[in-house]
Amino acid sequence: MMDKVPLGFFSNIFKRRSPNDIISRSKSDSVVKTLNWYDILILGISCVIGSGIFVMVGEAACGNAEHVGAGPSLVISIILAGVACIFPALCYAEFAAAIPDSGSSYTYIYTTMGEFAAWLTGWVLILEYMITNITISVAWSGYLFQFLEGFNGILPNWLIHPPVWLVNDYSTAVMKCQVMGINLDTIPQIFGIPIALNLPAIFILLAIAWILTRGTQESARMATLMVIVKMAVILLFIVVCAFYVKPSNWVPFMPNGIDGVILGTFIIFYAYLGFDALATTAEETKDPQKNIPIGMFGTLIVASLVYCAVAIVFTGVIPVDMYSMVDIHAPIAHITRLIHQDWIAGFISLGAIAGLTSVLLVLQYANSRIIYAMARDNFLPKVLRIRHKKYRTPHVILWSCATILIILGMFIDMSVAAQLCIFGTLTCFILVCSGILILRKTHPEIERPFKVPFCPWFPIMGIIICITLMIKAMPSLEKSSILFPIWIVIGIIIYLMYGYDKNREAEEKEKMLMERFEKLKEEKNEN
Secondary structure, X not given: OOOOOHHHHHHHHOOOOOHHHHHHHHHHOOOOOOEOHHHHHHHHHHHHHHHHHHHHHHHHHHOOOOOOOOHHHHHHHHHHHHHHHHHHHHHHHHXXXXXXXXXXXXXXXXXXXXXXXHHHHHHHHHHHHHHHXXXXXXXXXXXXXXXXXXXXXXXXXXXXXXXXXXXXXXXXHHHHHHXXXXXXXXXXXXXXXXXXXXXXXHHHHHHHHHHHHOOHHHHHHHHHHHHHHHHHHHHHHHHHHHOOOOHHHHOXXXXXXXXXXHHHHHHHHHHHOHHHHHHOOHHHEOOHHHHHHHHHHHHHHHHHHHHHHHHHHHHHHOOXXXXXXXXXXXXXXXXXXXXXXXXXXXXXXXXXXXXXXXXXXXXXXXXXXXXXXXXXXXXXXXXXXXXXXXXXXXXXXXXXXXXXXXXXXXXXOHHHHHXXXXXXXXXXXXXXXXXXXXXXXXXXXXXXXXXOOOOXXXXXXXXXXXXXXXXXXXXXXXXXXXXXXXXXHHHHHHHXXXXXXXXXXXXXXXXXXXXXXXXXXXXXXXX
């Protein structure tokens, strides 16, 4: 690639896709449109209401060894996160209505900022979805065994308390062996390499891949069932624990000042991964110009109300000085035990299993569609474009991703992984808000069934808020603040070594085909 003319190189990396071409391609592609506004809303609630409540509420409120928590002011953090999401959500809705394509923000950036920016956006999205799948599958495994604890004495002990190396990654297995006084020699080795794997996490990842292979409509039905179960359990938690709320526990309201509120807002953003995921459904949605905006804003309203209710009850049950006692990896279930309401802990674990399953369903779906769109644009190998003959789903991507997730799940640190996902989410929000400003200038003629109001001020506010959250969080989140730029650099290298050349090859082939077509046309006219 280095032998290319520099001016040509720079013109290529800023080369944009025509929105009209993308729309035409989406219509011609053999994708079955099965989703309506209700399906989009259910998928959104499936993704947004789950990981935030069952995984991240504890860390956002109580903090951890790396950062402080918001304390009772978590409800303010949630409101701020919801408000901050309004501006990117409006931009996503306009893009999805104007350019209904499965690539989501990757495609939107391709039409506004060009090839290189699009690749980096897709690369960030892959990080966001892949890592989130790993963290949530591990949390799913943890809640599964909390649920099985209720059957102690009924089910076999080997099922309730399996060997540590069969339900944890290696580093976690070593840590638990040390805490429990178990000899590390119990962890098996193959050719001198210690082996530890989380079998339940592997099972749920493979199960989700199988469900998604069978089609989006079946996935939406599964998500509906999961939403009903988890919403019932969340309501049970709110109603029961509300009787144990003491207003005195909300004092001090901001134990760590404004820094705690801002960090709480940053952490709770982990729950709002669903907007980009919903935009990936545009190509498989009936009347996406209407149904995508309804699904997005319905999701935002429902999720914010539920999160606020849970935060008020969660922080009102125990005083601030007891936060260190809370298990931040399973905060909701642990809170019920602290107030001696063990009987609902099992129900909460069951709801968490359902909730996290629905989140995995949406995230794996979104990840597969992003990768499919990138493969279709020559950034990734052609084999990833293959669809299932019967179900018309990208089954090669689904099963390939499940395999990669299983391998990576043996090494990933959950807390740092979650922070990386948040950095990725905020980066995509910034790019999408910027993209709307550009699209309004470059393609004013495109039909926009939905428009961002008060443009350019709303997109600009979205950009400012997201940048502020990232800057404020970086000093406290040192590991993820270093790893995220490293991921970006790796993406740049892959683009320069593979994606750039593949796009130029595709352009040459297209040019040759056009020349051949014109030649045949001329010969036909002469005859």
